[in-house]
Amino acid sequence: MAKNGLTLAKNLLLIGGSAGSLEVILQFLPFIQLGPDLAIVMVLHRKAGDDSPLVELLTFRTHTPVKEAEEKEPVNGGVIYVAPADYHLLVERNLTFSLDFSEKVNYSRPSIDLTFQTAAEAPFTKLTCLLLSGANEDGSAGVEAVKLAGGTFAVQDPSTAEVFFMPQKAINRVKPDFLLKPKDMSDFINSLNS
Amino acid sequence: MDISAIHDEDVEILLNDVFELYGYDFTEYSKASIKRRINRLFTLDKFPSFAELRYKVINDPNYLKRFIEEITVNVTEMFRDPSFYRVLREEVLPALGTYPFIRIWHAGCSTGEEVYSMAILLKEANLYHKSLLYATDINPSVVEKARNGIFPMGMMKQYSENYIASGGKKDFSSYYSANYDLAKFDESLKQKMIFATHNLVSDSSFNEFQLIICRNVLIYFDRNLQTTVFDLFNESLENLGFLALGSKESIRFSPIAKNFKQIQREKIWRKTV
Numbered sequence: 001m002a003k004n005g006l007t008l009a010k011n012l013l014l015i016g017g018s019a020g021s022l023e024v025i026l027q028f029l030p031f032i033q034l035g036p037d038l039a040i041v042m043v044l045h046r047k048a049g050d051d052s053p054l055v056e057l058l059t060f061r062t063h064t065p066v067k068e069a070e071e072k073e074p075v076n077g078g079v080i081y082v083a084p085a086d087y088h089l090l091v092e093r094n095l096t097f098s099l100d101f102s103e104k105v106n107y108s109r110p111s112i113d114l115t116f117q118t119a120a121e122a123p124f125t126k127l128t129c130l131l132l133s134g135a136n137e138d139g140s141a142g143v144e145a146v147k148l149a150g151g152t153f154a155v156q157d158p159s160t161a162e163v164f165f166m167p168q169k170a171i172n173r174v175k176p177d178f179l180l181k182p183k184d185m186s187d188f189i190n191s192l193n194s
Numbered sequence: 195m196d197i198s199a200i201h202d203e204d205v206e207i208l209l210n211d212v213f214e215l216y217g218y219d220f221t222e223y224s225k226a227s228i229k230r231r232i233n234r235l236f237t238l239d240k241f242p243s244f245a246e247l248r249y250k251v252i253n254d255p256n257y258l259k260r261f262i263e264e265i266t267v268n269v270t271e272m273f274r275d276p277s278f279y280r281v282l283r284e285e286v287l288p289a290l291g292t293y294p295f296i297r298i299w300h301a302g303c304s305t306g307e308e309v310y311s312m313a314i315l316l317k318e319a320n321l322y323h324k325s326l327l328y329a330t331d332i333n334p335s336v337v338e339k340a341r342n343g344i345f346p347m348g349m350m351k352q353y354s355e356n357y358i359a360s361g362g363k364k365d366f367s368s369y370y371s372a373n374y375d376l377a378k379f380d381e382s383l384k385q386k387m388i389f390a391t392h393n394l395v396s397d398s399s400f401n402e403f404q405l406i407i408c409r410n411v412l413i414y415f416d417r418n419l420q421t422t423v424f425d426l427f428n429e430s431l432e433n434l435g436f437l438a439l440g441s442k443e444s445i446r447f448s449p450i451a452k453n454f455k456q457i458q459r460e461k462i463w464r465k466t467v
Contacts, residue, residue: 070442071413071442071443072416072417072447084442087413087442090224090226090227090230091226092224092225092226093202093225093226094225098224098226098227098413098414099413099442100227100230100267100413100414101267101269101410101413101440102227102231102267102269103269114230117197117230118226118230120195120197121195121196121197121198121226145197148195148197149195149197150195
C-alpha cells in the first residue's frame with residue numbers, strides 16, 4: 001500500500017465524451033461511490049489550456065478525489081482521473097499513466113481512442129468503458145479495442161444525448177452491452193465496485 | 195491483452211535491433227507510447243507483417259531515418275503556453291541579461307518553433323547580440339527543418355495570438371515573410387543559432403549553459419531515463435542557471451530536485467547549488 005493509503009486499481013472505468021457530455025457527468029457524479037479497487041479515467045474533449053477549471057468543476061460535485069492524470073503516476077483505485085487538455089493520455093502495462101503530445105487523433109487531443117486502446121492492453125481484472133454524447137467519431141475504435149480485450153461497453157442512449165453522433169457511431173461499429181440513460185448511469189457505475 | 199498488430203515482444207526485438215545495429219537506444223522510452231508509434235508506422239507504410247518491417251529496418255539504413263523520425267514525436271508550436279513565455283520574458287531574461295554572454299540550449303528542438311520564439315524574446319529584450327542558441331535533436335531531418343526556419347503559414351494566426359498573450363508588443367508578422375502557404379522567418383533571427391544532432395539518451399554534455407529548454411521530451415522517457423537526462427542537464431547548467439520543461443513535466447521526482455528552486459508556478463527551475 002502506498003503512503004497515501006491508495007493501492008493500484010484492479011478495475012477501471014473509462015469515460016469518453018465530447019459535446020454534451022459534461023452535463024451528463026455533472027448529473028451522475030454526486031451519486032457515485034468508488035471502492036478501493038475501482039478507478040475512473042475521463043477523457044473529455046475541450047479547448048486547449050482549459051484543464052484546471054474542469055477538475056475544479058468536477059470536484060465540487062463529489063466526495064471522491066478528482067485529479068488531472070500526471071505522467072508516470074500510478075492508476076490508483078478510488079480516484080477519478082481526468083486527461084489533461086491538449087495531451088494524449090496513455091495507460092501503461094504497469095498501470096501508470098503516460099502523456100503524449102503527438103498529432104491529434106480524430107481532430108482531438110486528448111483522443112478517447114488512444115486512452116481506451118492503451119487501457120485495453122493493460123492488465124485490469126475488469127475493464128469497462130462508457131461513451132457519452134459527442135459530435136465526433138473519436139471513441140469508436142477505442143470501444144472496439146476494449147471489447148476485443150474482453151471488456152464491457154456501455155453507451156449513452158443516443159436518443160438522450162445532446163449530440164447523438166459519437167455514441168451512435170460506436171454502436172454502429174460495436175454492439176453495446178449496456179445502453180444507458182443519464183439517470184441510470186450512477187447505479188451502473190456503482191455496480192462496478194462489486 | 196495485447197490486441198495490437200505489433201506486439202510487445204515485437205517492439206522489444208525491433209528496439210534491440212535498432213540499438214545493436216545503429217546505436218539508437220529507445221529501450222527506456224515509455225512503452226505504450228513507443229508501441230503506438232511503431233504500430234502507427236506499420237499501418238502508415240502498409241507492411242504485411244512484423245517480419246517485413248523488421249527486415250526493412252535491419253537492411254535499409256535509409257528507412258532507419260524514417261523509422262527514427264516517425265517513432266519520435268515532432269509536434270511543436272511557437273509560443274506554446276504563452277504564460278510560460280511571459281515568465282521567460284519577465285523573470286528569466288532579466289537575470290540572464292546580467293551575464294556578458296548568454297548560452298541557451300534547446301534540447302529536443304524538433305522543427306525549431308521554440309528556438310525562433312526564444313530568438314524573438316531575446317531580440318525584444320535587446321539581448322540577442324550577446325546570446326548563442328544551441329538547438330539539438332536526435333533527428334537529422336527535423337534539425338534541417340529547424341535550420342530553414344520555414345513554417346506553415348496556416349499556423350501564423352495561432353502563433354500571433356500566442357505571441358501577444360506572452361506579452362509581445364510588435365506586429366508578429368514583422369518577423370517573417372509570407373510566401374504562398376509558407377512563412378519564412380527573418381534571417382537575422384538565425385544569426386546566433388547553432389544546429390546539431392544530439393541524442394539525450396547516449397550523448398554527453400557539450401557545454402555549460404545559463405538556460406536549458408527541454409519541453410515535452412521527457413514525457414516519452416521512463417523514470418530511469420528521466421533521471422539520467424536530469425543529471426545531464428544538471429551537469430550542463432551553470433550555477434544559477436535555469437531549466438525549463440513542458441507544462442506537464444517536473445523535476446520533482448528526480449534526485450537533482452533538491453538543488454533547484456521553482457520560478458512562480460511555471461515549469462522553470464533555477465539551480466541554486
